[in-house]
Amino acid sequence: MFSLTVRRHFMIAHSLPREAFGPAQSLHGATFVAEVTFRRRALNRDAIVLDIGAAGSLIDDVLAGLNYRNLDEHPDFDGQLTTTEALAEYIARSVAAQLKADDDGRELAGVDVTLRENPDAWATFALDLAG
Numbered sequence: 860m861f862s863l864t865v866r867r868h869f870m871i872a873h874s875l876p877r878e879a880f881g882p883a884q885s886l887h888g889a890t891f892v893a894e895v896t897f898r899r900r901a902l903n904r905d906a907i908v909l910d911i912g913a914a915g916s917l918i919d920d921v922l923a924g925l926n927y928r929n930l931d932e933h934p935d936f937d938g939q940l941t942t943t944e945a946l947a948e949y950i951a952r953s954v955a956a957q958l959k960a961d962d963d964g965r966e967l968a969g970v971d972v973t974l975r976e977n978p979d980a981w982a983t984f985a986l987d988l989a990g
């Protein structure tokens with residue numbers, strides 16, 4: 860299995876209104892490093908997993924809808940907790956949806972999203988694709 864990872868940063872505001880989240884129940888900001896990994900069983904005819912520039916542009920498009928947004932007001936998260944894990948899943952599924960229209964994207968085996976809040980804490984969601 861081959862993989863390509865592209866990293867980007869984004870910032871959000873949100874609240875996590877449950878007792879389990881302590882002070883994070885209140886509105887607060889978070890800066891994430893998003894690492895999106897594209898997995899492929901065999902390289903394409905150009906001997907790559909996916910073009911790095913194209914992968915970066917795709918990730919930028921997905922993150923543009925989140926960056927500098929208050930996720931408590933974002934329609935895609937109405938009634939949902941925007942935990943790091945939930946955001947990783949949202950990003951993975953959004954990236955995968957954009958890949959469906961791309962020839963190389965249809966051949967991918969999976970997309971993994973790791974969100975790092977700091978060097979010592981992160982969450983990952985792994986999405987297997989049909990490719």
